[in-house]
Amino acid sequence: MVNVAIVGLGLVGSELLAQLHKTKNHALRVVALTNSRRMLLSDASYTPLASTAATALAASESATSLSELAAYLAASLVPAVVVDCTSSDAVAALYPSWLRAGLSIVTPNKKAFSGDLELYNEIRSLAAFANGPFVYHESTVGAGLPVLSTLSDLVKTGDKVVKVEGIFSGTMSYIFNNFSTLNTAGEKKRFSEIVTVAKELGYTEPDPRDDLNGMDVARKVAIAGRLIGVPLTLSTLTVENVVPAPLRTVSTSHEFLTRLPEHDEHFAALNAQAAKAGEVLRYVGVVDALEPAHSGAKFVRYPAAHPFASLQGSDNIIKITTERFPNGLIIQGAGAGAAVTAFGIFADLLRVQERVGGL
């Protein structure tokens, strides 16, 4: 039995709630929900909240207080997990206090695992005990794809991870899979056109520059690196910004998209150069465990036969090279979206449930 609190009831939090209710897993009981304004705590006997709880949250008159939430969870004899479905730095900063209160944490929020190393190390040391509390964050990299669990297993069983290389951003994947292909059928689309369509499809952040600047990929590189013992930080990682320099400072995303066509020729030329060599353009993240300084978020070319070259849609693909897998262990599939992100969170919750199962 595990008490579950969901902090942040946006797309992912709501989908998780739906998945939890659908499976009728009675060992994971949702007893608290919060969004940025309101909070809903189950009664003092920690009765599970019904599947209509999202509606009840909207009607709740309690203002959100994360310290009150933590105290409520810690007061139960039943172990509890806080699921942080925000992308907030402020919430991430609370993890140490939650862990000290014995609360486990499961989250797709990248901030704590890619930001300040001191916070990161504090979290790791507070979650280093066999009987909990536990921290799982599979969905911070590749959403529900089993990337971090596999890296963790490789490390714990004594394998040497040499390199982790991949297309970690669904947005970058969509843009370059469509822009740069060796398939000669059909007319070539302009770069600006593809970015505009990606935004219309909801594949980008509200301002597509927040994807194209490479910072999301850099965060995932830092997370994967730290997990295999390479203490990467955003400030020292090499991050290539795909946004043309003159457009980095324009104030609105509308202006950015309006002026992006001025740079279509630049991207078309890069594409043509690559095609001439039988290659395609891809935006990848790299953790190089042997030469950590070569790690980063990079705009590079791959030959047609490489698995990254034939990627489709907005899939992620991650290649892990180790002593035991010298030719690589590859994991590929949808790496963004509420359903697969919530799946990754749910799978992490099952780990916590299993680990406290005997209690």
Place this chain on the structure above:
Amino acid sequence: MVNVAIVGLGLVGSELLAQLHKTKNHALRVVALTNSRRMLLSDASYTPLASTAATALAASESATSLSELAAYLAASLVPAVVVDCTSSDAVAALYPSWLRAGLSIVTPNKKAFSGDLELYNEIRSLAAFANGPFVYHESTVGAGLPVLSTLSDLVKTGDKVVKVEGIFSGTMSYIFNNFSTLNTAGEKKRFSEIVTVAKELGYTEPDPRDDLNGMDVARKVAIAGRLIGVPLTLSTLTVENVVPAPLRTVSTSHEFLTRLPEHDEHFAALNAQAAKAGEVLRYVGVVDALEPAHSGAKFVRYPAAHPFASLQGSDNIIKITTERFPNGLIIQGAGAGAAVTAFGIFADLLRVQERVGGL
């Protein structure tokens, strides 16, 4: 703390012992080893066996008695796991008695999970408790690739697995990746030549017909199917036998290999037909959850752009299609060999260790 007994000290068992000793994970202590003749039990205080235990086993004067082994493990207050590194039906038949004695089981032995459904269901029902004993068998499919754990997570979180399709045999992978390629450079090799080289490289069973008959793939299909709730059995699965009919009854593998060139034209013709359509030949396993009767081990063709077509070496590749992953979640990498098989076993042992961690 978990007591570990390794049954069967061949290539995989020895590699596992080496990996366990190398990581200095003191929570998993190897206290017993057996091969088909001898047995080595640690003393009554269950002191861990040293890394030289394999030598000590060879010198042991105790005859192997698996019932004595089970009694020895069950007598400790520390939870225990039996790691079955044999491929024996007789050992698999003992699992229910071990589970009844409270012993967990981790194994790459496919027999219990692909054979008699009654044995399978008995094992599942004895391993259905949150506080153990536990059964894990990741290495029965794709060796250390995270295939079964991912399928299990998908099912437990309420996803609907529609199809599992893949190249599950390293041997079949090697043979057809080399025989059937759209790469026109270099001369085409004869089928018999590739099979002979595969045997020389140690990629096949002593008699390559034991790979080419498709039964190994069929077993993996049954295992994956059962895990997602499709109760497949070897006797009802469609299994295509690639061994030419006249060679199925010849008595020795030597005679088989000597006469295989008589059938090179047959395979070359199939290959040419496929190539004409821009396709390649591959031997795959399929679990079709919607039409279970379409499940099986099949010799089929894939277009050049399909991920199965560009596979290299002896890699496995498994594509899982679900409601949440309509375009597939793909896992690819080395799916055979002692190092990666032992890795899969070790990762399973970590699951058991985590689940009894608080005790």
